Each structure stands twice: as C-alpha cells, then as structure tokens.
Amino acid sequence: MKNKVIITCNRNSLHLAVYELEKYDLTFSFVEKFNDEVALITTELSNSEFLDLIRKKPIIFIKHLFFIDCISVPKNLITDLNNTLKKMFDVEESFNVQIRGDKSDATPDLLNTIINNLLESGYTQSQENPQIIVSIFVYKGMIYWGVGAGNQNLSCWNGGSPHYSYSNKYDFISRAEFKLIEAIDCFGINLDEIKTGADLGASPGGWTKVLISNGIRCDCIDPSYLNESISKSELINYYHMKVEDFLKLENDTHYDIVVNDMKMDVKKSVNIINDFYGKIADNGIVIMTFKLPHDFDYKYILEGFRLFNGYSVIGARQLSFNRSEITVVLRKDLPQFIRKNNNKKKKTYSKKLQRKINRKKEGKNFEKTNF
Numbered sequence: 001m002k003n004k005v006i007i008t009c010n011r012n013s014l015h016l017a018v019y020e021l022e023k024y025d026l027t028f029s030f031v032e033k034f035n036d037e038v039a040l041i042t043t044e045l046s047n048s049e050f051l052d053l054i055r056k057k058p059i060i061f062i063k064h065l066f067f068i069d070c071i072s073v074p075k076n077l078i079t080d081l082n083n084t085l086k087k088m089f090d091v092e093e094s095f096n097v098q099i100r101g102d103k104s105d106a107t108p109d110l111l112n113t114i115i116n117n118l119l120e121s122g123y124t125q126s127q128e129n130p131q132i133i134v135s136i137f138v139y140k141g142m143i144y145w146g147v148g149a150g151n152q153n154l155s156c157w158n159g160g161s162p163h164y165s166y167s168n169k170y171d172f173i174s175r176a177e178f179k180l181i182e183a184i185d186c187f188g189i190n191l192d193e194i195k196t197g198a199d200l201g202a203s204p205g206g207w208t209k210v211l212i213s214n215g216i217r218c219d220c221i222d223p224s225y226l227n228e229s230i231s232k233s234e235l236i237n238y239y240h241m242k243v244e245d246f247l248k249l250e251n252d253t254h255y256d257i258v259v260n261d262m263k264m265d266v267k268k269s270v271n272i273i274n275d276f277y278g279k280i281a282d283n284g285i286v287i288m289t290f291k292l293p294h295d296f297d298y299k300y301i302l303e304g305f306r307l308f309n310g311y312s313v314i315g316a317r318q319l320s321f322n323r324s325e326i327t328v329v330l331r332k333d334l335p336q337f338i339r340k341n342n343n344k345k346k347k348t349y350s351k352k353l354q355r356k357i358n359r360k361k362e363g364k365n366f367e368k369t370n371f
Contacts, residue, residue, distance in 0.1 A: 064160025066135035094126035101138030201262035
C-alpha cells in the first residue's frame with residue numbers, strides 16, 4: 001500500500017531530500033512539489049519504518065513530515081477528522097493543530113473551526129506538550145491532513161520551524177544559539193546528567209551560553225574573546241588559544257558533551273573531533289556542524305561521516321536554523337557498544353514489500369522521479 005507523506009525541507013534543499021529518498025527508500029515515489037520547501041511523496045514503508053530510515057541512514061534534508069490520513073474538501077473536513085480521531089485516540093488526550101499552506105485557504109477561521117470542534121468533542125488543547133498533533137497543509141483548495149504524536153513529525157514545531165524568544169533562561173548572544181537549542185530539542189538530547197562540556201571555537205559564546213544555562217561547566221577554547229555577558233561566569237574556564245594548542249595541554253578533564261560550530265573545512269573539523277576522542281567521557285555526546293561549500297557534491301557529506309574514528313553518528317539533519325550547513329550528533333563508541341550493535345538482528349520487511357524492493361534493485365519497474 002502506498003502511504004502519502006508531506007515532507008518539508010529548508011528552502012533550496014528539496015532536491016537534496018528527493019535525492020536521499022531515491023537513494024535509500026526503494027519504495028519512494030515523488031508526486032508533486034507544493035512550493036520550494038514542501039512536497040507530496042509516497043512510500044510503501046510504514047510510519048515507524050520511514051522514521052527509522054530517516055534516523056539511521058540518516059536522511060539529512062527532511063526537517064519535518066507527516067503521514068496523510070485523509071485528503072478532504074473543506075465541507076467534509078470536520079466529519080472526516082472526527083471519524084479518524086475516534087478510531088485512533090482517547091478523548092482524554094491533549095492536542096494541538098498545526099496548519100500551513102495557501103494563504104487564501106489556510107486562514108485563522110479554518111484553524112479556529114478545527115480547534116473549537118475538538119474542544120467541544122472533549123479533547124484538551126496543549127501548546128507545549130500535546131499528545132496529538134493534527135497536521136494540515138492546504139493546497140489548491142484541498143486539505144491534506146494527518147494525526148500523530150509530535151515525535152512522528154521529526155519536529156514538534158509547525159513545519160519544523162521553531163520560534164524561540166528571549167526569556168529569563170536564555171538572554172541570547174547570537175543567532176547561532178538557536179542552532180544548538182534546536183538540535184537539543186529535535187534530537188531529544190537529555191542534558192540533565194551532563195556535567196562537563198567543551199565548546200570548540202567558542203567565540204562569541206552563543207553555544208557556551210546554552211550549555212551553562214543548563215548548569216553545565218564548560219571549557220571554552222578560542223583565540224577570540226567571549227561576550228562580556230558570560231565571560232565572568234563561574235561555570236566557564238576560558239582558554240585563549242586554538243583548539244590544536246589546547247590538545248597539547250595536560251588536562252585530565254573528560255567531557256560529557258563537546259560542541260563544535262567552527263567555520264572550517266569538514267575534513268579539518270572532523271579530524272579535530274577525532275583528536276578529542278581521549279578527552280570525551282564514555283558514551284559522551286558531540287554536536288557539530290558541517291559547513292557545506294557552494295555547489296557541494298553529496299559525497300562531500302558522506303566522506304565526512306567516513307572520517308569519524310571511534311564515534312557513531314546518532315543523528316544528522318539540516319535544521320531550520322542551519323543555513324549552508326547541517327548539524328551532526330555523535331556518540332563516543334565503546335568496545336562493548338560496538339559488539340552489541342554488530343550482533344543486532346537485521347531489519348526485515350514483509351515478504352511482499354521485500355520482493356518489490358528486490359525487483360527494484362535488479363532495475364525492474366523502477367519509477368524514475370520526475371522532479
């Protein structure tokens with residue numbers, strides 16, 4: 001059965017997402033481009049299989065998606081929605097509605113109609129932690145919608161585009177902070193047990209600010225200076241030097257998390273992380289960005305992944321606040337962790353789906369994407 005999916009990417013990255021899907025999902029078909037960021041596709045993978053594929057390959061250039069439960073005309077939307085919700089969810093569960101699409105049709109009136117209907121049916125609205133997200137995209141008078149949990153959309157934000165604001169917790173130094181906050185949110189990184197961190201190329205201190213705001217003691221390394229608003233924090237040790245020189249120091253600290261947003265060639269940046277291996281705690285986390293050159297070849301990213309020595313890539317995505325870059329999340333490997341993963345049972349599909357995949361591998365019935 002072909003499942004319809006709405007995918008969303010950063011502007012000018014849709015062709016890269018299509019390339020990845022053609023490469024990794026042999027049941028994928030491209031259907032229609034809605035705009036420079038949004039497209040309709042089909043896959044024979046289930047929701048869980050598709051998400052598993054995105055996270056493990058990883059498929060980098062999709063930042064948000066939702067499986068379509070129904071395509072409704074406006075007059076039938078409420079009836080269709082109510083029938084689906086009754087089958088899938090208990091009335092006690094909380095919800096939020098996310099709507100995008102043609103401005104002439106995706107109006108506040110439509111949003112309010114849907115919300116009021118769900119409230120009248122007994123559901124409770126929650127903006128921050130809804131158990132159900134009703135995702136809607138309006139295109140040429142038709143309403144494409146699906147219902148699911150936030151983690152099934154890759155991002156709990158509408159279209160995968162977060163909106164962060166100044167608060168008592170975050171007094172932002174630079175826009176770069178949003179990249180790290182978004183990565184922590186979207187990759188589900190739990191900072192509660194993280195005590196020590198290192199920010200490589202820390203100036204002016206945006207990523208450092210995020211770490212110390214979560215109570216993490218941070219070693220900041222950069223030949224440039226930190227912003228005065230955080231430079232005197234008791235949680236910061238500042239090293240006025242290049243990372244290469246820091247590595248030559250005698251330092252017994254083992255870091256639970258290392259972050260790296262340095263503007264440099266991917267190969268050089270990865271090699272620095274490899275050199276940092278001995279300073280990272282067991283199962284420690286690395287969050288870094290790959291700076292992508294203009295008109296890069298996709299192999300450039302894959303070659304960067306292959307250069308990692310002693311780490312597993314646990315996530316990679318072009319997030320909303322990334323520009324000509326992607327965010328990569330790593331975990332330090334341990335011998336027992338490697339053995340455990342090598343002994344994992346290989347994932348299998350249904351016999352019918354596996355036969356179709358095998359035929360496509362042999363070059364039969366291959367549907368060339370017209371994009």
